[in-house]
Amino acid sequence: xxxxxxxxxxxxxxxxxxxxxxxxxxxxxxxxxxxxxxxxxxxxxxxxxxxxxxxxxxxxxxxxxxxxxxxxxxxxxxxxxxxxxxxxxxxxxxxxxxxxxxxxxxxxxxxxxxxxxxxxxxxxxxxxxxxxxxxxxxxxxxxxxxxxxxxxxxxxxxxxxxxxxxxxxxxxxxxxxxxxxxxxxxxxxxxxxxxxxxxxxxxxxxxxxxxxxxxxxxxxxxxxxxxxxxxxxxxxxxxx
Amino acid sequence: xxxxxxxxxxxxxxxxxxxxxxxxxxxxxxxxxxxxxxxxxxxxxxxxxxxxxxxxxxxxxxxxxxxxxxxxxxxxxxxxxxxxxxxxxxxxxxxxxxxxxxxxxxxxxxxxxxxxxxxxxxxxxxxxxxxxxxxxxxxxxxxxxxxxxxxxxxxxxxxxxxxxxxxxxxxxxxxxxxxxxxxxxxxxxxxxxxxxxxxxxxxxxxxxxxxxxxxxxxxxxxxxxxxxxxxxxxxxxxxxxxxxxxxxxxxxxxxxxxxxxxxxxxxxxxxxxxxxxxxxxxxxxxxxxxxxxxxxxxxxxxxxxxxxxxxxxxxxxxxxxxxxxxxxxxxxxxxxxxxxxxxxxxxxxxxxxxxxxxxxxxxxxxxxxxxxxxxxxxxxxxxxxxxxxxxxxxxxxxxxxxxxxxxxxx
Numbered sequence: 204x205x206x207x208x209x210x211x212x213x214x215x216x217x218x219x220x221x222x223x224x225x226x227x228x229x230x231x232x233x234x235x236x237x238x239x240x241x242x243x244x245x246x247x248x249x250x251x252x253x254x255x256x257x258x259x260x261x262x263x264x265x266x267x268x269x270x271x272x273x274x275x276x277x278x279x280x281x282x283x284x285x286x287x288x289x290x291x292x293x294x295x296x297x298x299x300x301x302x303x304x305x306x307x308x309x310x311x312x313x314x315x316x317x318x319x320x321x322x323x324x325x326x327x328x329x330x331x332x333x334x335x336x337x338x339x340x341x342x343x344x345x346x347x348x349x350x351x352x353x354x355x356x357x358x359x360x361x362x363x364x365x366x367x368x369x370x371x372x373x374x375x376x377x378x379x380x381x382x383x384x385x386x387x388x389x390x391x392x393x394x395x396x397x398x399x400x401x402x403x404x405x406x407x408x409x410x411x412x413x414x415x416x417x418x419x420x421x422x423x424x425x426x427x428x429x430x431x432x433x434x435x436x437x438x439x440x441x442x443x
Numbered sequence: 444x445x446x447x448x449x450x451x452x453x454x455x456x457x458x459x460x461x462x463x464x465x466x467x468x469x470x471x472x473x474x475x476x477x478x479x480x481x482x483x484x485x486x487x488x489x490x491x492x493x494x495x496x497x498x499x500x501x502x503x504x505x506x507x508x509x510x511x512x513x514x515x516x517x518x519x520x521x522x523x524x525x526x527x528x529x530x531x532x533x534x535x536x537x538x539x540x541x542x543x544x545x546x547x548x549x550x551x552x553x554x555x556x557x558x559x560x561x562x563x564x565x566x567x568x569x570x571x572x573x574x575x576x577x578x579x580x581x582x583x584x585x586x587x588x589x590x591x592x593x594x595x596x597x598x599x600x601x602x603x604x605x606x607x608x609x610x611x612x613x614x615x616x617x618x619x620x621x622x623x624x625x626x627x628x629x630x631x632x633x634x635x636x637x638x639x640x641x642x643x644x645x646x647x648x649x650x651x652x653x654x655x656x657x658x659x660x661x662x663x664x665x666x667x668x669x670x671x672x673x674x675x676x677x678x679x680x681x682x683x684x685x686x687x688x689x690x691x692x693x694x695x696x697x698x699x700x701x702x703x704x705x706x707x708x709x710x711x712x713x714x715x716x717x718x719x720x721x722x723x724x725x726x727x728x729x730x731x732x733x734x735x736x737x738x739x740x741x742x743x744x745x746x747x748x749x750x751x752x753x754x755x756x757x758x759x760x761x762x763x764x765x766x767x768x769x770x771x772x773x774x775x776x777x778x779x780x781x782x783x784x785x786x787x788x789x790x791x792x793x794x795x796x797x798x799x800x801x802x803x804x805x806x807x808x809x810x811x812x813x814x815x816x817x818x819x820x821x822x823x824x825x826x827x828x829x830x831x832x833x834x835x836x837x838x839x840x841x842x843x844x845x846x847x848x849x850x851x852x853x
Contacts, residue, residue: 260768260846281772288770299765299850303467316770360769 207367207399208234208257213266215252215422226252228422229266234401236367239394241402241410244419251372253419254403258293258370259286271367288316292361296373298353300345306332306356307341313364331359335389351382358389362398369393372403387412458786460779464755465786475751476791478744479829482737483795483822484802487814489733491803493726495812500722503645504715510682511584513713514542514675514692520721531709532700534673536664539578541699542675548688549677553585554578556660558671560631564617572613573655574630576663576671584678592624592639595659599638603661608639612653630656633666685714741825744791745833752784752837763841764849773842780841784834785827792826 213230216223226249234240244250255261256268259275262283268275270290278286293299300309311328319327332338335355345353354374361369371390375383391412394400402413410416411430418426465472513519517528536554543552556576562569579600582588589608599606607628614623623637635658644652663671679688689712696710756763763776796819803812 255847258768260850284767284770284772287768293768295850299761299768301762301765303463312766313769316766316772316775364770 205236206233207236207271208232209267209269210257211267213253213256213263213268215249215256215261216264226422227256227263230419230422230424232417232424234368234399236399237394237397239390239400239402239412239414241404241413241416242419243403243405243407243410243416244425245405247421248419249422250403250419254370254372254401257368257401258291259283284316288313289364290367292364292366292369294354294357294361294369294371294374296376298345298350298357298377300353300356300360302345305342305344306337306348306359309345309356310359310363313360317364327363328359331363332356334362335359349382350378351385354378354382354386355389358386358393362393367399369398369400370403371400373405374402375404375406375409383409458782460783462786464783465790471751472787472790475747476744476787476794478740478747479788479791479826480744480795480798482740482742482744482829483792483826484799485733485740486737487796487799487818487822488802488806489730489737490818491799491812491814492806492810493730494815494818495803495807495810496726498813499811504718509715510679510685511715512677512679512685512689512692514538514677514696515711515713516672518711519713519717528711533670534675534710536660536673538696538699539673539675542677542692542695545695546677546688546691548680548684548691550680551580551583551676551678553580553583553676553678554660555581555674555676556663556671557674558663558667560667562613562617562656563629564623564626567617569613569616569654572610572630574663574667575655575657576660577657578660581657581676584676587644588642589639590642591622592637594639595657600659600661603659603665605633605635605662605666606638606658607635608641608657609637610641610651610653610655611643612651613656614640628656630658631667635662689714741829744788745829748784748788748830749833749837751787752780752834753840755783756780756837756841759841760844760849760852763844764846764852767844767846768850776842777838780838781831781834784837785830788826788830788833789823792823795826796822 210230210232213227214225215227216225218224228249230249230253242250242253252261256263256275257270259270259278260283262276262278266276270286273286275283275286287293301312304312307328310331311324314324314327329338329341332341335358337352337355337359340348340352340356343352345356348356354377358369358374361371369390374390375386378386387409390400390402400413402409404410414430416426416428416430417424514534516531516534521528539552539554542549546552554577558574558576559571560574562572577595579595579597582594588594590611592608594608595606598604607630609617609623609628617623617628618626623640625637627634627636629635635656641653641655641657675692677688677692679685692712693708696712697708700709702708763771766776766779799822800814800819803814806812
């Protein structure tokens with residue numbers, strides 16, 4: 204298996220006024236291509252901080268983070284933005300769509316920042332929206348869509364630039380359980396199709412969808428377990 | 444090359460984003476542009492009026508040929524004490540004869556003596572008409588032609604004949620539709636026979652050039668006395684040598700008046716360029732005032748834009764966070780806000796120009812105006828520049844926001 208994420212002795216400290224807060228106190232982990240990992244932990248365990256660093260929204264205080272063999276902690280602002288654009292697809296708990304833009308434009312936006320041509324943007328955005336079953340909702344604005352539909356737009360946006368990782372932060376946290384299941388079904392399909400998915404959650408039944416669960420406590424990994432390992436040998440695995 | 448293409452693409456996308464943001468808040472955008480509107484309006488209106496005046500002034504002044512000098516008692520434009528000039532001796536006919544005799548550089552030397560008198564024809568009368576006593580070669584230096592009849596001839600001049608060429612408005616007032624040629628009119632009680640009517644001349648800065656009557660200068664001196672405004676007009680053989688002619692005229696006049704070395708000239712040599720200079724001085728003053736007022740409005744407007752852009756950045760902190768999370772670089776965010784602020788300002792500029800255009804059409808009824816295309820383009824372009832300048836700080840502020848903190852912003 205090809206390692207996509209290699210994290211070594213990762214430490215993140217924040218200065219809050221006079222006090223130094225240690226959010227992460229030495230994390231070591233490796234995530235391979237086509238893994239489906241859930242990161243779990245109570246609030247304050249550092250899982251959001253870890254997710255921000257993996258998502259290149261933040262850089263570690265010490266330690267190293269290699270994404271596709273490239274050291275992220277040495278990147279400047281523009282390189283981080285570029286990496287977020289090409290390697291990471293974010294799915295947030297609160298969807299984080301642009302309210303004034305329609306589904307199509309929301310999905311197209313990462314391709315705009317990637318400098319793709321109008322034609323390519325159009326083809327890929329339409330394709331991504333069809334994949335999440337919203338081919339007929341392209342000109343709807345977020346406030347004209349249900350919660351589940353909004354999250355599906357967000358997933359289409361995360362997918363559209365073919366990222367190495369899909370990073371989902373409590374993706375079902377704002378949805379009822381049935382819609383949540385529908386969203387998890389989309390993640391399952393994406394995983395089967397070869398995508399690498401990292402899920403941050405504090406719900407056991409959501410984490411159950413993953414092949415591996417990494418548990419965090421007080422900024423350290425407190426446990427790790429593998430499930431359904433069989434799908435690692437999925438014939439579709441490895442494709443992007 | 445690819446970088447450049449991408450940059451243009453970002454610019455295009457920036458415009459689309461900005462327009463979407465403007466549409467979301469049209470009232471705020473319009474109110475914000477008020478300062479810009481007023482600034483652009485002031486400057487454009489000023490330029491429009493001065494351009495219009497320039498065109499008409501240059502048209503009007505052209506009848507005073509550029510190769511023409513006037514020897515007068517006083518300069519046309521007096522910037523110091525008038526009383527220094529008042530007691531100078533009048534220019535005399537003898538001096539005119541001297542200049543005519545001794546000047547080698549002048550092609551033509553003509554004379555004009557001006558006074559104001561009432562005119563009368565039967566029951567009709569005019570209170571105050573400009574009476575010019577001229578030499579017969581007057582039309583060689585001043586472009587004016589009789590519409591009907593003829594001008595004063597050398598024989599009229601020599602014999603001091605009591606003949607008159609009247610301006611077109613004088614003809615209209617005294618004779619209505621009748622042909623005035625051959626009738627006798629009374630100039631302050633003296634009878635003069637009408638021999639010609641001048642073409643319509645129009646106005647020279649509000650002063651009608653058609654309310655005139657032209658007679659031989661000898662007749663004027665005989666009938667109306669000697670103390671009038673006398674001008675000796677000398678046209679240069681070669682307009683390029685007008686300075687030499689001025690020097691020559693000064694010498695002839697000083698000799699005629701017996702001035703000693705060290706004594707100041709007690710006469711003035713005037714020329715068209717003096718009026719032009721004076722005009723340019725006045726208009727540049729008006730320009731300066733207009734630009735200062737416009738500049739202050741634009742500054743205030745610009746600060747308004749900066750303020751609204753700051754508000755906009757704060758309101759859209761979360762949007763900026765989202766954009767950054769999905770890969771927007773700092774430059775993308777800067778572009779977005781710069782284009783938005785430039786677009787607001789250009790909107791203001793366009794409104795200002797439209798208003799200026801409308802107002803100039805109204806002013807045109809009293810004063811000539813002219814709005815060249817470059818003024819409109821300059822107005823819009825300059826507004827955009829103001830937008831970029833005052834949008835820069837908010838845009839940079841937006842670009843520097845940390846993605847995580849912006850995403851958490853409620």
